[in-house]
Amino acid sequence: MKQARMIIDRAFKVSEVDKRIYGSFIEHLGRAVYDGIYQPGNPLSDEDGFRTDVLNMVKELNVPIVRYPGGNFVSNFFWEDSVGPVEERPVRLELAWRSLEQNKIGLNEFSKWLKKADADMMMAVNLGTRGVADACNLLEYCNHPGGTKYSDLRIKHGVKDPHNVKVWCLGNEMDGDWQIGHKTMHEYGRLSQETAKAMKLIDPTIELVSCGSSNLDMPTFPEWEATTLGYNYDYVDYVSLHQYYGNLNNDTADFLALSDDMDQFIRSVIATCDFVRAKKRGKKDINLSFDEWNVWFHTREADDEFMEKDPWHIAPPLLEDQYSFEDALLVGLMLITLMKHADRVKMACLAQLVNVIAPIMTEKDGGKAWKQTIFYPFMHASRYGRGMVLQPVIDTPVHDTKEHENVTDLSSVAVWNQADEELTVFAVNRNIDEDMELVTDLRSMEGYQLIEHIVLENNDMKACNSASGEAVIPITVSRSKVDGGIMTSVLNKASWNVIRLKKQK
Incomplete structure (x- = not known):
């Protein structure tokens, strides 16, 4: 059996994890x-039409913030259509996904849903077909207490207290030619600068996210970030990153190496942000909001064909990818990557939450809700990955894949919850053929003893969950032991591992 060694020391601090x-x-x-999330008439829906089974699963994931209302959707979104009496709201052609938007759920209803889900809103503004004034009006509607046109309109709509939305995205994927109202980097730089300037005059407490590159392979990356931040550096707090991966060549080993590309993407954006800071003689860091990430592309061709040949449906079944065990492994690897960069990645959004490339699915026509394979690593990270990230020192075997060299068999990070005196080691064995023994030096964590070792594993990399049953679920195993400050663990081939320890009194 191959062996990897790791040192975890309480002195090797990266940063406190931002729960967002x-x-x-x-x-x-x-x-x-x-x-x-919304299905009036379903026996499981509450008095507002929100599905309680979905809400309960969202609470299991412990999601602290939800980005809304898009995505590509936002670039032709008229927020005024989504507020006021529901029966007076117009139906619009939704251009991004070629559907019909009824506006039965809008800003105020979604805010009510968020309260039930114990989450905050990350609001995106339309900088595709609209601009400065519309963003300011929306902010006034959401955050101003009263006595002005749009704050009084909110009150008239039955919402007395401000929503106090603190995080605002300045558009979405404006570098992409698929975006309604696509901009050049200079056009977006100027527009985002002026929008940000005006919005912070209305509410100086908000945090603003500048659009970064839509993915690592965009031809303008990283010049887009360098140029747009050159305009809006003084007003924004974050730059966004978006990235989706798919096993397009049916090569599992190479697929599991894609988290290394994500790591390089993050490092490159950090370097670009720091270049802009240096160029401007700035005093603040621009942090990262990785506000779209996931595995995708299982149904992309069918989705594109449907939108092209049969558009203008209400809530059509689009992007309903069914996730496999190998997808769950990559989601776990991407979560580890985000945690490793907790010093600069302060927000991230698994895209999306329900039915659309999502960990939670609902059957059509009022059926049950169920959990996809990717639900579980996200749940584990959200539940146990809160605290101080400790940078492990790792010595691991490596392997090459078709597109990647020196891929580490072991990918791992540790999170120390000092308040509860708990330590969690997240680890993936990326070797799809061989089990691994992991020897971890924990001598600096004196008194910490094993609570449990949770795994997600399956001999079939393509195994999926469905409404009729779950083939991929976490189990607790007896594969770790601690003796004299040294922990020895067995990580099965191609497995997600959550090893929890707690200081004994």
Whole structure:
């Protein structure tokens, strides 16, 4: 059996985890809103039409912030259509996903849902077909206490207290030619600068996210970040990153190496942000909001064909990827990558939350809700990955794949919850053929003893969950032991591992 060694020391601190890295995303896309979180008439829905079974699963994931209402949807979103008496709201052509938007769920309803889900809102503004004035009006509607046109309109709509939305995205994927109202980097830089300047005059307490590159392979990356931050550095707090991966070549070993690309993407954006800071003689860091990430592309061709040949449906079943065990492994690896960069990645959104490339699915026509394979690593990270990230020193075997060299068999990070005196080691064995013995030096964590070793594993990399049953679920195993400050663990091939320890009194 191969062996990896790791040292975890309480002195090797990276940063406290910002809980918002366990955020998610609800877009007016497919069945995410209608038939997903909202389904009046379902026996499991509450008095507001929100599905309680879905809400309970969202609470299991402990999601602290949810990005809304898009996504590509936001670039032709008229927020005024989504407020006021529901029966007076117009139906619009939704251009991003070529659907019909009824506006039965809007800003105020979604805010009510968030309260039930114990989450905050990350609001995106339309900088595609709209601009400065509309963003300011929306902010006034949401955050100003009263006595002005739009704050009084909110009160007239039955919402006396401000929503106090603190995080605002300045548009979405404006570098992409697929975006309604696509901008060049100079156009977006100027527009975002002026929008940010005006919004912070209205509410100086808000945090603003500048659009970064839509993915690592965009031809303008990282010049886009360098140029746009050159305009808006003084006003924004974060720059966004988006990245989706798929096993397009059916090569599992190479697929599991893609988290290394994500790591390099993060490092490159950090370097670009620091370049802009140096160039401007600035005093603040621009931190990162990785506000779209996931595995995707299982149904992309069918989705594109449907939107092209049969558009303008209400809540059509789009992007309903069914996730496999190997997808769950990559999601776990991506979570480890986010945690490793907790010093600069302060927010992240698993895209999305329900039905659309999501950990939670609902059957059509009022059926049950169920958990996809990717639900579990996200739940583990959100539940146990809160505290101080400790940088492990790792000595591990490596392997090459078709597109990647020196891929570490072991990917791991540790999070120390000092208040509860708990330590959690997250680890993935990326070797798909061989088990591994992991020897971890914990001598600096004196008195910490094993609580449990949780694994997610399956001999079938393509195993999926469904409404009729779950083939991929976490189990607790007896594969770790601690003796004299040294922990010895067995990590089975291609496995997600959560090893929890607690200081004994």
